[in-house]
Amino acid sequence: MTKLAVLGGGNLGRALALGWVAAGRFKPSDIRVTRRQADKLQDLAELGYVTSGDNAAAIRDADLIILAVQPQQLDDLLADIAGGLDERKHRLISVVTGVSIAQIRSRIGTRVPLVLAMPNTAVSIRESMTCLAAGDESEKALAEATALFDLVGRTLVIQEEMMAPATALCACGVAFFLRCIRAASQGGIEIGFHPEDALLLASQTARGAASLSLREGAHPEGEIDRVTTPRGCTIVGLNEMEHRGLSSALIKGLIVSARAAENLYSE
C-alpha cells in the first residue's frame, strides 16, 4: 500500500491530501502532512492524517513524496530530505511552480524518480486540470503520478518545456475563467438580477458551457452556432463582446501570463 508524504501542508498540499482521501483511494492515516508550523495542521490530525513539522521523519514512513512548498522555500525543504532519499523506495512529485527537474536534481543529488505536476485549486473539489511531465528515467513514476492526480480531476502528460504554458492556461486559468464569471454576474446585476442570483446564473451557465465543450467530439464554435439565430439576441451580444476585444484580451492575457511563468522556470 502506497504511503504518501505531502511536504508543505498549505493551500494546495492540504487540498491534495483531502482530495485523495475523498476519492476513496487512501485513508487519512496513509498520508503524512508537514509544515513548519505543525500546530496549523491540527484539523487534519483530528481527521486521522499523520501531521508533523519533521520532513525527514515523514519521508522515512512514506514512499511517494509530494513537494508542495513555495519556490523560495524549496531549498530548505530539499536540504531536510536529501540525505534520507532512497532511489529504490522513494518517488518525488513536485507541484512547485517555476522549478525544473534539473534544478531539483541538482539539489538532491540522487536518481530518485521525479515528476513535475501542475494542478490547480480545483483539486479541492476533485475537478483539477493537472499537467504532468518527467524525464525518460522516471516513466514508471509518471504513470503512478498520473493515476494519483486522476483522483482529483483530469490529467495530461506533457513535455517539461510546456510546464510554463500549462501554468498559465490551467493554474492561472482558474483566475481568468473566474474573472469571466464575475464580469458576467456584474452584467447580470445591471440587467436586473439580485447579485447572488446573478452569480448563480453566471456560474451554472459557465459550468454547463464547459461541460458541453468537454463532450467527446464537441467544439465551442459548434455549440455557439446552436444558440446564435440570425438577427438574434445571442449574436448581437457576442459580436459586441468581440468588437470590444473579448477573445483578443484572453489570448493576450494568456501569452503574457505564460511569458511570466517562463521567466520563473528559467531563473
Ligand SMILES: NC(=O)c1ccc[n+]([C@@H]2O[C@H](COP(=O)([O-])OP(=O)(O)OC[C@H]3O[C@@H](n4cnc5c(N)ncnc54)[C@H](OP(=O)(O)O)[C@@H]3O)[C@@H](O)[C@H]2O)c1
Ligand atoms: N495554489 C495553487 O493553485 C497552485 C497551483 C499549482 C502549483 N502551485 C504551487 O504549489 C506550491 C504550494 O502552493 P500553495 O498555494 O499551497 O502555497 P502555501 O499555501 O504558501 O503553502 C506552502 C506551505 O509550505 C509550508 N512550508 C514552507 N516551508 C516548509 C518546509 N521547509 N517544510 C514543510 N513545510 C513547509 C508552509 O507552512 P509553514 O510556513 O508553516 O512551514 C505552507 O503551509 C507553490 O510552489 C505554488 O506555486 C500552487
